[in-house]
Each structure stands twice: as structure tokens, then as C-alpha cells.
Amino acid sequence: MKILREGDRGYALAPDRGRVEIVYEYRTVELEKSNATVRNVLVGVDTETGEVLTVPAQSTPKLKAAREAKKEDVMSVRMPRELDDVLHLVADRYRVAPRQFAPAVIRYYLTLARVDADMARRLNTLSRSRLATGRCRKDLRLRIRPELLAWLRDVAVAPEGATRSAMVRGAIVAAKEDVLDDRARRRQRQLEAIARAV
Template identity: 85%
Template sequence: MKILREGDRGYALASERGRVEIVYEYRTVELEKSNATVRNVLVGVDAETGEVLTVPAQSTPRLKAARDATKEKVMSVRMPRELDDVLHLVADHYHAAPKQFASAVIRYYLTLASSDADMARRLSALSKSRLATGRCRKNLRLRVQPELLVWLREVTVATEGATRSDLVRGAIMAAKEDVLDDRARQRQRALGAIAQAV
């Protein structure tokens, strides 16, 4: 794939004028359907009028990410404060920033459970543990893709009525067991890679 640079030139079709010369520039792009604004996107601009005529392939993933971000849902979960302590301990284990890493850990376990019925049952069972069933005084906000929310709705039926909150609390408890209690080396390595990425 050819990567274009700012200042590169080319040609594109302009309505009513046909083929015109363009220059590639970084601009702020407004996405019509999602009302999202994306800054610093490389686009092909009419050299005479300044009108945006084309978006190169290298810019489409940024625009797609901005569109997808508007589709993300925020899930709010009530949990015992001790589970927040667990998330901080797991983050500290990997020398990661707790705020970003905590969400990634939870999404990791929920995603595993979405394709593994045994993991789903494990999260459901762990949500009933003494530590996970304390007084829920902490509110956790978690961004998730709509597909994961759909799966969470489906799994509540398959796991004898476990709620989304139960599965999130179970995910935190699974991280405690796997990392802090040193039970699952493979998942520890995967979480280590996630910690380095966030």
C-alpha cells in the first residue's frame, strides 16, 4: 500500500468540472451521519477551490474508528469498593495506569466469555463469591461495543440469569484469581501484552 504524504499531488473528479488536480492536506473532517469531528485527517483537496474531493485509503481507518466510537455504549456497573482495589492491584502488577487498564481487563474477560461457555459460567460463578457480593458502593463506567452488549444480554439467559453487572464483577474476580493468585500463566501473558498496549 502506498502511503501518501502531506503535499503530495494527484488527480480526482470534481462535480461539473471533471478531472482536477488535488493536493493532500491534513484537515478536520465532519462526519455527516454520526456528527463526529475528526482532526488531522489526510484528504485530497482541490488545488484551486480547497474543496475536499477524496479520502485516501490510509485515512479511512481513522474515520471508521471515529464512527465506531460514536456507536460505543457506556455500561454502568455497581460493585463493591474492594473490587476497585482488585483492579488497582492488577494494574499495579503490570505497572499500568489503572483507569485505562481496568476497562481493558474487563473487556478481555467478557470477550473471552463471549466465545467460551466455560468462561461465561466461571464469571457467573465468581460473581457470587463473598468478595464480589459485598455492598455495591462503587460505580464503574465501561465503554463497550454494541456487539458485546448484545452478547451480554444473551448470556444472562444461558448462565441462569446472571446480570451484566454480575459478569463484570465475575471478570474482575477472574483477573484476581488469574493474576494475583497466580493461577493462569497464559492469561497473565495476555494481560501483560494488553498492559503494554494501553
């Protein structure tokens, strides 16, 4: 795959004018259907009018990621402040910023629980632990994929189910046990890989 650079030139078809010369520039692009704004996207711009005429293949993953992010729902959870401390301690263990890493840790455990009934039961059980059931004074907002949110809704209505907030609290306690209490080496390695990626 050829990677284009800013300033490269080429040709594209312009409506009503045919083939015109373009120059590749980084621009902010507004996506009509998803109402997303994406900065620093390489696009082919008409050299005469400044109109964006083409998007090279190397820019499509960035646009796709912005569309996908708009599809995610924001879930709000109330939790004890001590669980926020746990998230900061886990992030500190991997030497990453908690703001980016904490949501990734929670999504990791929820995704595991979605495909593993034992993990789902574990999170449900941990959501009733002393650490998870303190006074809920901390708000946590987290982006979550629609399919994971739908699964959380199903869990909440299942026999012996738990609320979405309870499952999130259980996920945080699971991270504490696995990382801070050194109980699960395999998951620690997976979380380390996630930490390096965020």
C-alpha cells in the same frame, strides 16, 4: 501501498469542474451517518477552494475505527470500591494506566466468557464471591460492542443467569485470581500483550 504525506500533491475530480489539483492536509473530518468527529485525518483538499475532495486509502482505517466506536454502547456498572482497587493493582502489575487498561481487561474476560461456557460459569460464580458482593458505591462506565452486550442480556435471562453488572464484577475478580494470585500464566501473557497495546 504508497503512504502519502502532508503537502504531497495530486489530482482529483471536483463536482462540476472536472480534474483539479489537490494537496494532502490533515483535517478534522465530520462523518455524516455516524455523527463522529475524527481529528487528524489526511485528506486531499482542492488547492483553489479548500474543499475536501478525496480520502486516501491510508486514512480509511482511522475513519472506520471512528464509525465502529460510535456503534459501541456504553454500559454503566455499580461495583464495590475494592474492585476498583483490584483494577488498579492489575494495571500496576503491567505498568500501564488503569483508565485505558481496566476496560480492556473487563472486555477480555467477557469475550472469553462469550465463547467459553466454563469461563461464563466461572464469572457467574465469582460474581457471588465476598469480594464482588460488597456495597456497590463505585460507578464504572465502559464501552462495549453490541454483540457482547446482547450476549450479556441473554446471560441475564438464562436459568441461573447473572446480571450484566454481576458478570463484570465476576470478570474483575477473575483478573484478580489470574494475575494477582498468579493462577493462570497463559491469561497473564495475553493480558500483558493487551497492556502493551493500550
